[in-house]
Amino acid sequence: MITAPTSGSDRQGARNKGLARISALTLGAGAAGLVGAAAIALTLPSPTSATNANGTTVASNTFTNPFTNGGDDDSGPRLQSGTPPAPSFLPPVATSGAS
Amino acid sequence: MSTTSTLRRTKSARLHASAWGAIGTTVRIVVTDAAQLDSARAMLADDLAILDAACSRFRSDSELMQLRANAGQPTKISPVLAGAIRAALRGAQLTDGDVDPTLGRAIETLGYDRDFATVPAHGGALRVTIRHIPRWRQIELDEAACLLTVPVGMRLDLGATAKAWAADRSAERIAEALSCGVLVSLGGDIAVAGEAPRGGWSIRVQDVTGDPHTPSSGPSGIIAIIRGGLATSSTTARRWQRGGDIMHHILDPRTGLPADSIWRTVSVAAGSALDANIASTAAIIRGHRAAGWLAKLGLPARLVTVDGSVTTIAGWPAEVSS
Numbered sequence: 001m002i003t004a005p006t007s008g009s010d011r012q013g014a015r016n017k018g019l020a021r022i023s024a025l026t027l028g029a030g031a032a033g034l035v036g037a038a039a040i041a042l043t044l045p046s047p048t049s050a051t052n053a054n055g056t057t058v059a060s061n062t063f064t065n066p067f068t069n070g071g072d073d074d075s076g077p078r079l080q081s082g083t084p085p086a087p088s089f090l091p092p093v094a095t096s097g098a099s
Numbered sequence: 100m101s102t103t104s105t106l107r108r109t110k111s112a113r114l115h116a117s118a119w120g121a122i123g124t125t126v127r128i129v130v131t132d133a134a135q136l137d138s139a140r141a142m143l144a145d146d147l148a149i150l151d152a153a154c155s156r157f158r159s160d161s162e163l164m165q166l167r168a169n170a171g172q173p174t175k176i177s178p179v180l181a182g183a184i185r186a187a188l189r190g191a192q193l194t195d196g197d198v199d200p201t202l203g204r205a206i207e208t209l210g211y212d213r214d215f216a217t218v219p220a221h222g223g224a225l226r227v228t229i230r231h232i233p234r235w236r237q238i239e240l241d242e243a244a245c246l247l248t249v250p251v252g253m254r255l256d257l258g259a260t261a262k263a264w265a266a267d268r269s270a271e272r273i274a275e276a277l278s279c280g281v282l283v284s285l286g287g288d289i290a291v292a293g294e295a296p297r298g299g300w301s302i303r304v305q306d307v308t309g310d311p312h313t314p315s316s317g318p319s320g321i322i323a324i325i326r327g328g329l330a331t332s333s334t335t336a337r338r339w340q341r342g343g344d345i346m347h348h349i350l351d352p353r354t355g356l357p358a359d360s361i362w363r364t365v366s367v368a369a370g371s372a373l374d375a376n377i378a379s380t381a382a383i384i385r386g387h388r389a390a391g392w393l394a395k396l397g398l399p400a401r402l403v404t405v406d407g408s409v410t411t412i413a414g415w416p417a418e419v420s421s
Contacts, residue, residue, distance in 0.1 A: 080369055081370060082371075084399045087322065087323070088299065093114050093302070094282055095287065095304070095309050097315075099286030099287050
C-alpha cells in the first residue's frame with residue numbers, strides 16, 4: 001500500500017519542525033549578530049503555497065510499483081538482507097565510509 | 100592519480116587492488132586473480148564513464164541535465180539513466196520518501212551545485228524556504244520503453260543511490276566476464292560478486308572512506324562479507340558552511356535542509372550495495388527510529404552517534420579494532 005505523499009499531518013509536522021528550527025536558528029542568529037555574523041534566513045511557505053509546492057496531486061504513473069511502503073508495513077517486498085557480515089582479523093582490502 | 104597494489108593476507112590468498120578518482124569520489128577495485136586486474140579496472144572505468152555521462156548533475160552535457168530542456172514531456176533516455184532512476188525510485192518507495200531523488204534544487208540552493216571539490220568551504224548566509232519535498236511520485240518512468248517524464252521545475256539528484264547501483268552492476272558484470280572474485284567500491288558503497296576469497300572480503304567501516312592501509316581517525320571496525328553489499332552514510336563528509344551554519348549532503352526531504360540526526364555515521368550490510376545504501380541513508384534521516392526499523396528488516400547495521408558511541412544491531416559482529 002502506498003500512502004498519500006503528503007498528508008495534512010505530515011505537512012503540519014514539517015511546518016512545526018521548520019518552526020522549531022527557525023526558533024533555534026533565530027536564537028543563533030541573535031547571538032551571531034553580536035559578532036556581525038549572519039545565520040541562514042528561513043522562510044516558510046504559506047499553507048496555500050505549501051500545498052502547491054507539495055504537489056498532493058499524484059501524476060498517473062507508468063512506473064509500476066513493485067514495492068511496498070517502506071515504513072512499518074510488514075507486507076510485500078522490502079530491502080533485501082544478505083549474509084550477515086562476520087568478524088574479521090584480516091587486513092582490510094577496502095574501507096566503507098562517507099566520501 | 101591511481102595506485103595498484105597486491106594485498107598480502109596472512110590467512111588467505113593474495114588479493115589485487117587498484118584505486119583512482121572518478122565520478123567525484125574514490126574508486127577501488129579488488130580482484131582475486133592478479134591476471135585479471137587490468138581488465139577489471141578497464142571495465143569498471145568504462146562503466147563509470149557511461150554512468151557519469153548519464154547521471155552527473157555537474158556536467159551540462161549529461162543526460163540528466165539535458166532533461167531540463169524537456170521538462171514535463173516524455174523523453175527518451177538511455178538504459179543506464181533509466182536503471183539509475185529506477186534504483187532511486189526503489190529507494191524512495193522502500194523508505195516512504197526518506198531517500199528522495201527530487202532534492203536537486205534543494206541541494207543546489209544550499210550551495211552544493213558543482214563537483215564537491217570546487218564547492219567553496221565557506222559562504223554567505225542563505226535564504227531558504229522550508230518545504231516538504233516528496234515529489235518523487237510525480238516522476239513517470241517507463242523503463243521498458245526508456246521514457247521518462249520529469250515535472251517542470253523538478254531537479255533530480257541521483258547521488259544517494261546511483262553509486263551503489265553502479266557498484267552492484269559493475270561487480271556482477273566484471274565477475275561474470277572475468278570469472279574471478281570482485282569487490283567494487285565507489286566512495287565506500289561496496290558490492291562484491293563472484294567467489295569470495297577465503298575469510299571473505301575484509302572491510303573497515305569508518306566515518307570517511309579512505310585508504311585501507313591508513314588507520315581511521317575515528318571509531319572503526321573490521322568485518323568481512325562474502326556476497327551482497329555494504330554501504331556507509333555519514334554526515335562527517337561533504338560538509339561546508341554558509342552564514343556560519345554547517346551544511347552536509349544528506350538532506351531531509353521534509354525540510355530540504357541537512358538532516359539533523361542523532362547519527363553521524365550508519366553502515367548497513369544488505370543483499371546489494373543499493374539496498375545497503377538506501378537503508379544507511381534512510382537511517383540518518385530517521386534518527387531515533389532507525390535502529391528499530393533496521394532491526395525489524397533484519398539488516399545488520401552499525402550506527403555511530405554524533406558523540407562517537409557505537410551501536411550494532413541485527414547480527415552486525417562485535418567490533419575488532421583496526
